[in-house]
Amino acid sequence: MIYKIAVIKGDGIGPEIVEEAIKILNKIGDKYNHNFDFNEVLAGGIAIDKVGKNLPNETLEICRNSDAVILGAVGGPKWDSLPGNERPEKALLELRKKLNLYSNIRPAVMFDVLKESCPLKPEIIKGGMDIVIVRELTSGIYFGEKYSKGDYACDSMEYSKYEIERIAHQAFKIAQTRNKQVTSVDKSNVLETSRLWRKTVNEIAKKYPDITLNHMYVDNAAMQLVKNPKQFDVIVTENMFGDILSDEASMITGSIGMLPSASLGDNNFGMYEPVHGSAPDIAGSNKANPIATILSISMMLKYSFDLQKESDNIEHAVKKALKDGFRTPDIGKIGEKIITTQEMGNIIVENI
Numbered sequence: 001m002i003y004k005i006a007v008i009k010g011d012g013i014g015p016e017i018v019e020e021a022i023k024i025l026n027k028i029g030d031k032y033n034h035n036f037d038f039n040e041v042l043a044g045g046i047a048i049d050k051v052g053k054n055l056p057n058e059t060l061e062i063c064r065n066s067d068a069v070i071l072g073a074v075g076g077p078k079w080d081s082l083p084g085n086e087r088p089e090k091a092l093l094e095l096r097k098k099l100n101l102y103s104n105i106r107p108a109v110m111f112d113v114l115k116e117s118c119p120l121k122p123e124i125i126k127g128g129m130d131i132v133i134v135r136e137l138t139s140g141i142y143f144g145e146k147y148s149k150g151d152y153a154c155d156s157m158e159y160s161k162y163e164i165e166r167i168a169h170q171a172f173k174i175a176q177t178r179n180k181q182v183t184s185v186d187k188s189n190v191l192e193t194s195r196l197w198r199k200t201v202n203e204i205a206k207k208y209p210d211i212t213l214n215h216m217y218v219d220n221a222a223m224q225l226v227k228n229p230k231q232f233d234v235i236v237t238e239n240m241f242g243d244i245l246s247d248e249a250s251m252i253t254g255s256i257g258m259l260p261s262a263s264l265g266d267n268n269f270g271m272y273e274p275v276h277g278s279a280p281d282i283a284g285s286n287k288a289n290p291i292a293t294i295l296s297i298s299m300m301l302k303y304s305f306d307l308q309k310e311s312d313n314i315e316h317a318v319k320k321a322l323k324d325g326f327r328t329p330d331i332g333k334i335g336e337k338i339i340t341t342q343e344m345g346n347i348i349v350e351n352i
């Protein structure tokens with residue numbers, strides 16, 4: 001089987017970390033006999049420099065005709081003075097919208113060997129933490145009607161039943177591959193959209209009798225995440241609540257260089273990228289941690305290609321590298337084996 005993958009390396013550390021992810025995919029391809037067909041395309045600052053546009057039409061077309069998209073990161077100080085619509089980061093929003101990537105999946109996993117980086121007390125995270133946040137990505141207050149008039153401004157939160165149904169299905173399906181528990185987060189004591197949300201999630205839940213569903217108000221969820229994060233398996237929530245809660249959850253894990261993400265649409269199509277940005281301060285110095293991107297491609301194998309075994313193999317290879325004491329500088333301390341971006345990639349390849 002041939003898997004067509006559009007590759008957007010982007011700016012800053014983007015090219016360095018994506019190179020390592022591709023090395024891993026090639027190794028998986030050799031080991032399990034899969035054919036990954038990479039098509040490199042431009043977006044972000046590099047696209048502005050080379051073709052004068054942050055998201056060239058050709059890029060969008062090639063992404064549309066691929067089975068999945070891998071993205072490094074976009075943006076940097078060089079393009080910061082451009083108007084909002086012309087900036088590299090705008091390409092990302094456009095890609096998500098135009099590819100109809102309506103659900104954002106962000107795992108927040110605490111690696112045992114990195115637990116010292118967690119800002120919470122050790123007893124709270126004892127035994128680890130493994131949460132997936134499923135955030136609705138193309139509706140809600142970020143996309144509702146908005147206007148301002150003098151000293152008054154308004155943003156509307158809008159949801160249709162269909163938008164809630166499809167994200168709820170995603171969450172329940174993901175829970176079926178995990179601990180079979182979904183927490184739906186809303187503010188249904190105050191918001192009409194949340195009442196529709198809760199009612200719809202309850203309806204969809206009937207189709208997944210193997211999953212335990214509970215509901216939580218968003219203010220309580222924010223508190224519970226730091227009080228007892230281990231109680232969660234899959235959290236599903238609307239766009240803005242998910243934006244805030246996923247940052248909170250990811251911080252608990254301690255390092256931004258470790259966190260992957262997937263943005264999924266219909267028919268298993270998805271875009272896979274690290275949570276972090278282009279890190280211009282360390283770009284080109286072979287210091288970037290490639291693990292967030294490598295774990296993102298592990299998600300791609302699982303969610304877009306249904307290659308669970310191969311996906312698990314990558315996760316185990318990453319865990320082994322960490323367990324053996326290898327660290328890029330962002331997660332390293334004196335006495336550990338501090339290595340470069342490329343060395344980390346090579347070690348993970350060897351572990352596969």
Ligand code: NAD
Nearest residue numbers: 073074075076089257276277278279280281282288289330
């Ligand atoms: P950032 O995530 O790029 O960097 C924040 C800090 O974390 C920096 O000190 C950086 O060195 C470090 N860091 C990030 N990723 C790392 C990695 N893999 N390994 C080691 N250290 C890492 O955030 P920022 O500095 O706010 O933004 C820089 C640029 O990236 C901006 O132009 C911003 O708009 C853009 N950005 C892009 C995306 C994206 O493409 N998805 C996301 C966020 C920010």
